[in-house]
Amino acid sequence: MKNRLRVLRAEREWSQADLAERLEVSRQTVNAIETGKFDPSLPLAFKLARLFETTIEAIFDDTAPPAVGPTVFGG
């Protein structure tokens, strides 16, 4: 799903690894979410929203066309 994670990260000057550490996930996970290829679970989405002190809707845009890449099974 399209999202503003890269912008939010840049505002705080965090690398993908910095964000991964704060979320307690791997850097690959942050990258997959950021590129829109992997949609996080609701708990992880809430964790992201709290970390950036905003709402889930302000981070993720479910009205935009999906990113190219495997979202579930290579679709």
Next chain:
Amino acid sequence: MICGVNNAATRRYLYRFLTTMVFYVVFLFGAVWAFPRYHPTGAVAYLLAILPALPIIGGIVVVGLYLAEEKDEFQRTVLIQAMIWGIGATLSLTTAWGFLEVFKLVPHIELYLVFPLFCALTGVASGILKARYR
């Protein structure tokens, strides 16, 4: 199968999996060594023959534990997807091979080779999936 050893679930997985592999090697060589020497019969023969399979079954349990303990949902998802591809490819190949065997077009393949085949195919699928998610 699993990348990065910077988390507790992966470390536990590697430790447990290596332990099962040590038991596998010991049991396999034990069975292969003991069978022709002692010619066991009855229940003892069955027990000795099945011994190398037990650590492999243990290895499957270890993967299950990893999936239960891994907190990173993306890593979990990649492994589950890779295993589903692995299952599909393994069943397809072994079913096709089975029919080729029925019509005597290919030699017989031992069933214990199905598991390493599944592992290899899952490994290939995991690599492809990780590249696609990058």
